[in-house]
Every structure is written in structure tokens, then in C-alpha cells.
Amino acid sequence: MELAASILYSFGVLSFLLCIYFFLGYRSQKREWKQKVKQWFPEEERKSFISKWGDRFDENESSEKLRNKLHNANLKLLPSEFLGILIVGFLMLFVLFYSMFGMPFGLSVALPLLLLVVSNYLLFYFRKNSYELRFNDQLSDVCRILGNAARSGLTINQGIDIVAREVSAPAGKEFKRISNELKLGVNLETAFRAVQQRNKSRDFNLFIATLLIQKKTGGNLALTLDTMANTFEDRKVLNQIIKTMTSEQKYISFIVPALPIFLLLVMNNVIDGFITPLWSGFGLVILVIFLAAIILSFFLIRKITNIKV
Incomplete structure (x- = not known):
């Protein structure tokens, strides 16, 4: 009876040692295969918490519409990267308007937001068929x-x-x-x-x-x-000729609206309170007419130079 118990005990210890041996061998082999897979299919791991938030946003269904817009515009950016560019652009414009041009805090916040919204719309408007082209x-x-x-x-x-x-x-x-x-x-x-x-x-x-x-x-x-x-x-040659002949007018369509705004901001920096009368009753009317004329001139020039073959 004691002999049988000793044999069973020895067999149990031997089985336990064999299990440990095979388990350690399996882990070693698994580690080697993981290293080989990383060599064959390298992946760039983004470790910062901002990047993890970006990955989570990119995997969300709410970013699908923005991803399709970026694809149609032929912009090789992830939705999180595009939003990051907008945020950085807002901070830069805020510092520019508030510190350099000496504009009020509320206007320094509202104007960059307006510019980013307009720029975002114009970007996708002019590049909406870039992928197709x-x-x-x-x-x-x-x-x-x-x-x-x-x-x-x-x-x-x-x-x-x-x-x-x-x-x-x-x-x-x-x-x-x-x-x-x-x-x-x-x-x-x-x-x-x-x-x-x-x-x-x-x-x-x-x-x-x-x-x-x-x-x-x-x-x-x-x-x-x-x-x-x-x-x-x-058709490609003809489109290139048209693009070359109308390139100057297309650049003018951007310069004409931007130049008066830039001069207005510079004058406000040189002369303290230069744009203050624009926030009065009659000044608001002039401001609305001024902005409407700038927007109208931009779209008129772009419409004239938009020649389709």
C-alpha cells in the first residue's frame, strides 16, 4: 500500500514538473513568434494619451462623415489629425489677434472661430472633387x-x-x-x-x-x-491650359477679401480704438456691407474663372 502511494506521489511530481517544462517552452515559443510577427508586420504605436484619444475618435462612427469628406478632398489625414490642426490654428489666431493686434478678448475668440468655420467650408468646397480629378x-x-x-x-x-x-x-x-x-x-x-x-x-x-x-x-x-x-x-491638356490662364484671377479672389481685413487689423494696432466705431449702430451697418461686399467679390471672381470643359 505504501509502495503504491509512493509511486503515485512520484508520478504526480513528475507530471507537475513536465507541465511546468512544457508551459515554459510554450511561453518561450510564443514570445519568439510575437517578435517575428512584429518584424514582418511592424506597427507604429502611439503611446501618448492625446494619440489614444485620437484613435478612439477615429474608430467612432461619428467620424465616418468627416473621413469621407477628407477622402473626397484627397486629404491624407485622419479625422483626429484634422481636428487637431483646427484646434492649433484657433490657438495661433487667438494669440495673433489678442496679443499682436490688441483686439478685445471676446472678439479675439469669436473672430478665429468664424475664420476657421469659413476656411473649413471653403476647403471642402474647393476640394470636394479633388479625388475624382x-x-x-x-x-x-x-x-x-x-x-x-x-x-x-x-x-x-x-x-x-x-x-x-x-x-x-x-x-x-x-x-x-x-x-x-x-x-x-x-x-x-x-x-x-x-x-x-x-x-x-x-x-x-x-x-x-x-x-x-x-x-x-x-x-x-x-x-x-x-x-x-x-x-x-x-481634355487634360485643355483643362491645364484653362487652369494656367485663370490662375492669376483665382489668386486675386483670395487676395481681394484678405487685404482689407489685414489692413483694418494693422490700423487697429497702430491707432488705439480704430475699429471701435464699427460696433455702434451705424458702424454695424457699414461692417455688414463691408463683409457682404468681400464675400460677394470672392464668389463672383471664382464664378467667372470656373470654366468647365
Whole structure:
């Protein structure tokens, strides 16, 4: 009986030691795999509490609308980074107005807020189609590559795969997504319609319609793509000429509203109380007319120089 108890006790101790040995070996192997994964897929860890707040805000559903606006404006910023820039800009403008221009505290707070709201609106207004414009500028190269692929005897799917590898962002990124969807079994029309929901430009709609019609009816796809590439290139050259000819007027549209405001602030810094009469009854009327004239002149100049092809 004592012999059996001794054997069981020895077996239990041996099992316990083996468990500890295998457990330590497992932890060592796990640590090695973690190091290998960090080497293969390095990640930048943001350790400050501000960065953690930013990550939490970026993962929130409330930032999705701002993320889409930044994407359409072709601004490679996270929503938290964009808000951080706005906060820093407000603090800089507050110090500028309150310390350098000697404006009252309330006005030094209200005016930067107004300027940031207006700047935010104008930024997304003028860049609302920036992503589409960059995408359209690359359509001629996409047509050339697809035309050469068709001329070499490759299919449309193989040509799209080449475009995904050769063309840079943003077109390369979109065609890479299309290529991955095609490899997963999605048909060509469905993949193109998904991209069309994100990019509703006229040129891309023409490109999609041409490819789908050629696939259904047949014909010389290479010649059609070359013709379309020439059309896109001619349009790109014409848009660049128009942009060059109207660049001076576009800069004037920013200088004309900013110059009177800057001079008003400088005079207020030189002459103490220079803008005080603007807060009286008649002064408020003049101030409203002044601001309305500045805004009207800005939009009129931008409207005249906005020539669409």
C-alpha cells in the first residue's frame, strides 16, 4: 500500500514538473513568434494619451462623415489629425489677434472661430472633387495599359490586374480593389458599379460604359481604348491650359477679401480704438456691407474663372 502511494506521489511530481517544462517552452515559443510577427508586420504605436484619444475618435462612427469628406478632398489625414490642426490654428489666431493686434478678448475668440468655420467650408468646397480629378487624370494611362493588354491577347481581367500593379494611387488603389473582387468571383459589371458609387465623374462613367459594351458586343477593344485615351489626354491638356490662364484671377479672389481685413487689423494696432466705431449702430451697418461686399467679390471672381470643359 505504501509502495503504491509512493509511486503515485512520484508520478504526480513528475507530471507537475513536465507541465511546468512544457508551459515554459510554450511561453518561450510564443514570445519568439510575437517578435517575428512584429518584424514582418511592424506597427507604429502611439503611446501618448492625446494619440489614444485620437484613435478612439477615429474608430467612432461619428467620424465616418468627416473621413469621407477628407477622402473626397484627397486629404491624407485622419479625422483626429484634422481636428487637431483646427484646434492649433484657433490657438495661433487667438494669440495673433489678442496679443499682436490688441483686439478685445471676446472678439479675439469669436473672430478665429468664424475664420476657421469659413476656411473649413471653403476647403471642402474647393476640394470636394479633388479625388475624382486626380482619378480622371490617370484614366488615359489606364486606357493605354488596357489597350496594350488587349492588343497582346490578354483578357480584361488580366489587364485590370496589370493596371493595379503599374498605376499609382488613387486609380491604382481602386483597380487593385476591382482586381481582388474579380479574383473572388465577382463579375466585372458589379465590381465597376461598386467603384462608380464612390467616383461619379463623367469620364469614369464613359470608361465603364465603353468596357461593358465592348465586352458584351465584341469589337476592336484596343482601338476603342486608344481613342478614349487620346480623348482624355486632349481634355487634360485643355483643362491645364484653362487652369494656367485663370490662375492669376483665382489668386486675386483670395487676395481681394484678405487685404482689407489685414489692413483694418494693422490700423487697429497702430491707432488705439480704430475699429471701435464699427460696433455702434451705424458702424454695424457699414461692417455688414463691408463683409457682404468681400464675400460677394470672392464668389463672383471664382464664378467667372470656373470654366468647365
